[in-house]
Amino acid sequence: MTADELVFFVNGRKVVEKNADPETTLLAYLRRKLGLSGTKLGCGEGGCGACTVMLSKYDHLQNKIVHFSVNACLAPICSLHHVAVTTVEGIGSTKSRLHPVQERIAKCHGSQCGFCTPGMVMSMYTLLRNEPKPTMEEIEDAVEGNLCRCTGYRPILQGFRTFARDGGCCGGNKDNPNCCMNQKKDHMVILSPSLFNTEKFIPMDSTQEPIFPPELLRLKDAPQKQLRFEGERVTWIQAATLKELLDLKAQHPEAKLVVGNTEIGIETKFKNKLFPVIICPTWIPELNSVEHGPEGITFGAACTLSSVEKTLQEAIAKLPAHKTEVFKGVLEQLRWFGGKQVKSVASVGGNIITASPISDLNPVFMACGAKLTIVSRGTRKTIQMDHTFFPGYRKTLVGPEEILLSIEIPYSREGEFFSAFKQASRREDDIAKVTCGMRVLFEPGTTHIKELALCFGGMADRTISALKTTRKQLSHFWNEKLLQEVTADLAEELKLSPDAPGGMLEFRRTLTLSFFFKFYLTVLQKLGQQDSEDKFGRLDPTFASATLVFQKDPPANVQFYQEVPKGQSEDDMVGRPLPHLAAAMQASGEAVYCDDMPRYDNELSLRLVTSTRAHAKIKSIDISEAQKVPGFVCFISADDVPGSNETGIFNDETVFAKDKVTCVGHIIGAVVTDTPEHAQRAAQGVKITYEDLPAIITIEDAIKNNSFYRHEVKIEKGDLKKGFSEADNVVAGEFYIGGQDHFYLETQCTIAVPKGEAGEMELFVSTQNTMKTQSFVANMLGVPANRIVVRVKRMGGGFGGKETRSTVVSTAVALAAYKTGRPVRCMLDRDEDMLITGGRHPFLARYKVGFMKTGVIVALEVNHYNNAGNTVDLSDGVRKRALFHMDNCYKIPNIRGTGRLCKTNLASNTAFRGFGGPQGMLIAEYWMSEVAVTCGLPAEEVRRKNMYQEGDLTHFNQKLEGFTLPRCWDECLASSQYHVRRSEVDKFNRENYWKKRGLCIIPTKFGISYTSHYMNQAGALIHVYTDGSVLLTHGGTEMGQGLHTKMVQVASTALKIPISKIYISETSTNTVPNTSPTAASVNSDIYGQAIYEACQTILKRLEPFKKNNPSGSWEDWVKAAYEYPVSLSATGFYNIPNIGYSFETNSGTPFHYFSFGVACSEVEIDCLTGDHKNIRTDIVMDVGCSLNPAIDIGQVEGAFVQGMGLFTIEELHYSPEGSLLTRGPSTYKIPRFGNIPIEFRVSLLRDSPNKKAIYASKAVGEPPLFLAASIFFAIKDAIRAARAQHTDHGMKELFRLDSPATPEKIRNACIDKFTTLCVTDVPENCKPWSVRV
């Protein structure tokens, strides 16, 4: 049978594809076939939204054109027949006109690295196509499926808020007399001007939008006919009628039905599944119908979750409340489902048939007794979903020849109550730890139970019903006795084996009880509302808040900064909130990232082959299966390396493992093929056999086995023994801080192009480190560094993850290019990136602190252990920075800190924003909080009492000068109204038994400069062309932090010319050599100074021509200089003076200066679920005289939110064998829009010039990250209040809370009658699902 033509439209242009391959996604097609690289690949699994596009089609049921956002990475092109696709390129461009959405996200500073920006734009654009004047809530919902790792989300929301009909918070707009910031109690704030000017925005005019292609509109009434698309391995059949579908299913019982492809897409991409026949039923009317019947609403199985949501919302608005209890339960689950992009294509039938044990809908459908109609050729049956429907893991009663036709969700009845609950690691778009549906039906007018259903996901290998428990309660009354019996029985019935997948045994078991308790209270409350005489029992008012479902409050935020002095020239851009110079191109999709570069004609794709064992000998490598994959070119390994296979910062790594592997993810070789898809298949075909060796995975293992790199490092001052002997009190303990994945939105990427002459090679790399990329490749190829050119245009985020680990990819790609003589490209998939490239170091601290009754610290000893992984990489520097920051901001007269690097069989950990500083400081604040609790003193008082003063010496004997921390502290205390809010928090806690609030204020001090003096050098190169334009180059790379923007500002002020005359194109090793990695926050300091020096050289050379022609223009002087002739090219060089420190003598100056900041945060925890809400954060940050307040505030907010992820959400899980289990956004959660503090106020300290850096500015990239510890300790404060209700020690009790403070840790720490029922014994020989590394 011949294949059909696939016809669809992209940005108004018709696309006819004669060879549509069902395995091709829309994303791959757009980027590679159509050259539309604005749509980005961030994860490939529907979890980040970077690939968002808008689809439009004629909907026959609604009789209108519908627009919806989808993830292009999951949309097969074959699903797009007669659909119109709009990408970011289709709505506006800098060459013609930006779309208002693009313009506003750019001008409101909502784009830093810009990799997420096109996806954000398309989510917002789609909303506006459907609703030109949306509410703030609709805006937040629209972008909930989009991740950003840079901005902290606030500026994106603020930009999009300009489209909102309800406006929301004005963001401290000075001209608004009703600004909410000034409505608060006794504290009036001085507002700064807005960071952007809304008056200059292009107005939104929906009549200007591209129209739906008329050809598609004409086709809407044409009869649908069956279509067939044949690919290399898969056939796609689009059935036009139900009969066709059933015939096809009878013919191909093994075929998969694909509707949204949100499940099948993941299975094929990440689980290597192959489904040779796919049948698509989305055109069949019966599978899309919605019918309102006498007993419920029946949805065709292909109805999307968005349409189910909309229908149920409408029904709730119309029907009496007692009929819609179940509908509300379904909506509550859909509220926390994947983003709009997933819900607009994922089908209700797909969710049921996938039979995921953590499906959110199946427990609800089971508990309400939803009816399923199942058909096959010649048969039709309707069954009720009950405990028998899922006979095993991912199995249902639907047979191979059958399909699910529809589902009826029933109305609830009088006397029937329903609730659904879900708890995940992150509230929004996360898979559940436990999810449930609960239903009770009472005999009329009583609380006598007639029916009771408690159904759970996450507690077994399928959705289950707690039948033993519920059957016992029939005919019982809804009272305290029932509560006690049910919770005790559930604890018995829903046990988990100690090695259960997903781990978190006690947490998951406790959640089942907590959910029932919430249900119990909710029903009691609803009964109470119907019963004025209290005959059904009364709800304790302090318990009432436990029944409230989580509500999103409208965000409010404000930024304060100092305006440039009056009289500063309009052209002098230093100090002004200039948007990121590439923002408009980022928003329009024109900004070019490494993988966006057009493909070379003869280009090849590389895929790494990595170890599946943590520590093993390689016995054999068999590539015979790989060789059979079409397009296979070669396999490369250590044997192919012409130069040295040794590499790494300490030369302790290999380009390719030879004979032995030392971690899961260790690179053994690589396959090179014609396309990335073939490369993936070929890599899967490489078979490696191993002989396992003993592996060390955790810090504890390393300590036990004395497995360390290098020697111990120590900082010691004072007399520790004496200090401890004089102390009134000593507290000792242990504290663990988990690691963190960088999760830059753009994964590691390299293109290597051999030049064919004298060993020359050009590499385009997403790296922070051009120098090491160059030298490692040269070393591997055995050529001098002068043959290798490394070029970096921009990165889609780095955060330290591309400081050294990018070289593991670029060196391998360079070898492939060398061997084949052809350009080779590799962009890691998200799962590979997470597996191979390491992250932030986990730390274990053993501490002992001595203090007086007054809270004054007199002695401190901390032994720090970090999990370095299988190579040293930057771990030495990381532990040293942890030691330098072990004091945080406190003067400790007698102190000893030691640091050890644990050598383990994990992928090498590396630099990450803060570089060990945040870990060192978190440990400090941990023991500090214990000191305050032990003394019974307010924590803020103890912190302030121990704080350094101007002129004090730190524990490494550096004098503190320009110590603005006390000012930051006092301002933050005042602006946050700390003391008033402390009493409000205490009052809230007295009035609420199951919800608690916590408040905490935390300072930070961060040392600026590399501690190795030579690394603080910087070079710049300026070319002035004869038209007066300036090409500026410096050694720093742009990863979103706005470095290039700030450097153009510096050059503009130094040369006294407008920024429009200055351009930075890229960073490259052939313009500025021998550069340090762009890291350690120092880059605007050092490159700013180097640029300043270069500018001075140019100015000096122009001086005579200026003198000759004082009224001339810049162009006149440049032209005259050229004609004289004088060189119009200059270099600049700078090195921070006097840096150097000796650990042996504890003397010298490790830092040039310090950055300071303070944050106060308030949180609310749900003691029953471990969920938490960030209510408000106030930050005061000293950035000196800001070079660019918009960029600096962006850095403060972005770092804070990244720190919030580190300390409260992000958790890496490893198997006991050392395999990373969390390899993508579905399992590893970074903060989303919904996680940022509802009220977020950022203030840059005024009048605080820093004499040590360019134009009196200060470094900002890393220092604010630690301030997120205020959230961690506010959570601890809230937990303390909860525990005080259940333990004998009251508020004075010390308890352990490791970082991150996830829902699991919070719930387990809030010990109560439920947690005690769920204590789970784990036998010693049991292998748990995951271990703490």
Ligand SMILES: Cc1cc2nc3c(=O)[nH]c(=O)nc-3n(C[C@H](O)[C@H](O)[C@H](O)COP(=O)(O)OP(=O)(O)OC[C@H]3O[C@@H](n4cnc5c(N)ncnc54)[C@H](O)[C@@H]3O)c2cc1C
């Ligand atoms: C980013 C993301 C977030 C997610 N979040 C959640 C979440 O929060 N909660 C949750 O529960 N799930 C979640 N999921 C899972 C996903 O939403 C559901 O599995 C979805 O409903 C599947 O629908 P689909 O149409 O995309 O399925 P497809 O991938 O198209 O198909 C899935 C399976 O269902 C079968 N199938 C589909 N329709 C029928 C039918 N009519 N008859 C017989 N078999 C059929 C197919 O053969 C296939 O085996 C998420 C998925 C992603 C990618």
Ligand code: FES
């Ligand atoms: S790339 Fe598609 S959602 Fe991440």
Ligand code: FES
């Ligand atoms: S700007 Fe959003 S990920 Fe970088």
